[in-house]
Amino acid sequence: MIGAGGVELEARGESARFLAEVLDGLGAPRKALSPKWLYDARGSALYELICQQPEYYPTRTELALLDLHADEIAEAVGPDALVFEYGAGSGRKTVRLLAALRRPAAYLPVDISPDALAQTAQALSRRFPRLVVRPVVADFTVGVALPDLDLPCARRLAFFPGSTIGNFDPPEAVSLLRRMAREAGPGGALLVGVDLPKDEGTLLRAYDDAHGVTAAFDLNLLARINRELAGDFMLSRFRHRAAWDARLSRIEMHLESHEAQLVHVAGAPFAFRAGETIHTESSYKWEPRAFDALAAIAGWRLDRTWTDERAWFSVRLYGRAS
Missing domain, CATH: 3.40.50.150 (Vaccinia Virus protein VP39)
Known part of the structure; x- marks a missing residue:
């Protein structure tokens, strides 16, 4: 078992990695974040709800x-x-x-x-x-x-x-x-x-369920950035989007900005164009x-x-x- 001190050190290390990867990912020409950051306590709970959806x-x-x-x-x-x-x-x-x-x-x-x-x-x-x-x-x-x-x-x-x-x-x-x-x-x-x-329809429904649980799971990543990294994302200005890439045989999850906006994370500014996305997950088939x-x-x-x-x-x- 990892002792309490070890867990604390690991948590601090994870927070530093989270910040570094978010800053790098949002600063890239095509914004992207690793799907591993979707799984904080709330994200893990939402994923369990996704698994119960009829489409999944x-x-x-x-x-x-x-x-x-x-x-x-x-x-x-x-x-x-x-x-x-x-x-x-x-x-x-x-x-x-x-x-x-x-x-x-x-x-x-x-x-x-x-x-x-x-x-x-x-x-x-x-x-x-x-x-x-x-x-x-x-x-x-x-x-x-x-x-x-x-x-x-x-x-x-x-x-x-x-x-x-x-x-x-x-x-x-x-x-x-x-x-x-x-x-x-x-x-x-x-x-x-x-x-x-x-078929594409089955895949899209699985990653964008009718009850919006997958959307909440995806958007929770922005809420997590706000909570843990001093972000100021307004979740209402983003929407979850699933897309099928037949060439790569993968489903992609994105968070799409409704409008042009400026967002900050730990004081660093990031500009979004209307329609620009953060690629949050791929799922190869x-x-x-x-x-x-x-x-x-x-x-x-x-x-x-x-x-x-x-x-x-x-x-x-x-x-x-x-």
């Missing part, structure tokens, strides 16, 4: 796959696995996995949000009282060293559900998958959720063979795959190639 198919489709194929996944992974997860979130999918695995050795959740991570770790410790749970507060997108646990395990399993891998541009995805391969070590495995291409090729570059080979009847989503198990 990824969560329920992946959960159904994990429920339907739990025994097969557990058999393919094998007993006594040490599971680590980047971006643990609420842990709903993790519960399914840990319940199915035979004698999991330990669980190491990593998340940038201390509050969300603490809640998840506590819930899983209650659900699996004999399981060693060691939460790590860290930004996994810039690298994280997992704690050394003097525990016997048959293999290390990287669990990366939720199609979170789709939030990374291909070169970034390769780098992240390589880090997972290093952490997994020889004989390690990767269980990853991959969202597959589908991967063809299975294309993703397998990407994983191979990072040192993974495909072992098993499970896909729903509509071929909308895939849960894929990879082993270390060497």
Whole structure:
């Protein structure tokens, strides 16, 4: 466990990184911010609400796959696995996995949000009282060293559900998958959720739901900047917009300025033109063979795959190639 002093230092470091990335991102010719900053306590709660919206198919489709194929996944992974997860979130999918695995050795959740991570770790410790749970507060997108646990395990399993891998541009995805391969070590495995291409209407509805929960989630990023970085964004002057880029096979989320305006963050001014956007998230939809090729570059080979009847989503198990 990270002690109170360690959490405080990590929080200060995260705040400094947040400020630096916001200043850089808003000062770029095409304004953009990393989606990781969407997940403060309120953002994490809003994301959980997004997952409950009828338009948002990824969560329920992946959960159904994990429920339907739990025994097969557990058999393919094998007993006594040490599971680590980047971006643990609420842990709903993790519960399914840990319940199915035979004698999991330990669980190491990593998340940038201390509050969300603490809640998840506590819930899983209650659900699996004999399981060693060691939460790590860290930004996994810039690298994280997992704690050394003097525990016997048959293999290390990287669990990366939720199609979170789709939030990374291909070169970034390769780098992240390589880090997972290093952490997994020889004989390690990767269980990853991959969202597959589908019709544009379904995708746009999933990322701009009728109840406006995704819009609130996106706009909360500006509210967070106001709260934490002395920003003066007027949220009413921005709107959430989702767009499909068929060429890159990705959904994009943007915050669009209604009008020409000047906004300040920590005293630094940023001008917006009417219609100008802040690109806040991309979500790539991967063809299975294309993703397998990407994983191979990072040192993974495909072992098993499970896909729903509509071929909308895939849960894929990879082993270390060497």
